[in-house]
Amino acid sequence: VGNSSVLTCPPKSNITMVTWKISPKVGGHCTLGYRADQNKTDRTNCSDSMNWKFRPDQDPALEIWQVGIAHEGSYTCEVVATEGNFHKTYNLIVQVPPRLTLYCDDHGNPVCEAAAGKPAAQISWVLESNSTPREEGHDNGTVTVLSKFTAYSTNMTNITCIVSHLAGNQSKSIAC
Numbered sequence: 699v700g701n702s703s704v705l706t707c708p709p710k711s712n713i714t715m716v717t718w719k720i721s722p723k724v725g726g727h728c729t730l731g732y733r734a735d736q737n738k739t740d741r742t743n744c745s746d747s748m749n750w751k752f753r754p755d756q757d758p759a760l761e762i763w764q765v766g767i768a769h770e771g772s773y774t775c776e777v778v779a780t781e782g783n784f785h786k787t788y789n790l791i792v793q794v795p796p797r798l799t800l801y802c803d804d805h806g807n808p809v810c811e812a813a814a815g816k817p818a819a820q821i822s823w824v825l826e827s828n829s830t831p832r833e834e835g836h837d838n839g840t841v842t843v844l845s846k847f848t849a850y851s852t853n854m855t856n857i858t859c860i861v862s863h864l865a866g867n868q869s870k871s872i873a874c
Contacts, residue, residue, distance in 0.1 A: 748769075772789055
């Protein structure tokens, strides 16, 4: 999420036509087209955040700026050239890093929260804990995971929470 992404098409010489067919998981379909005989491009229902990376007659790649969850879906490039017809399909899945918060609850127990990540993050503690993480799903497909540190010994001074996620790992320490 937040980065730019470039999806490439099969590179062919003597391109007659190129069409990007985009089917997001949420929202309406979108198409980007190019016809060489008219040197004309066309777009239907596409957001301003996606367009040709360069010139479609030289490089028919699609660029998506500031990728968001709404961009998830199927992207198919169809190329018509003198050698034949070619296509390539991508299934774009967007990863969202969670926001890590570590705090002490009313009873002095450390609580680790990995908020609004996609997919759900994994939470662990440096010292072994018998906590069971709770997950809460959100309408936009992200998940918040909450874990409370519980241990048999109460003389711990500094506790570290580790959040593991595909978009990167994070850790924080706290003394309650």
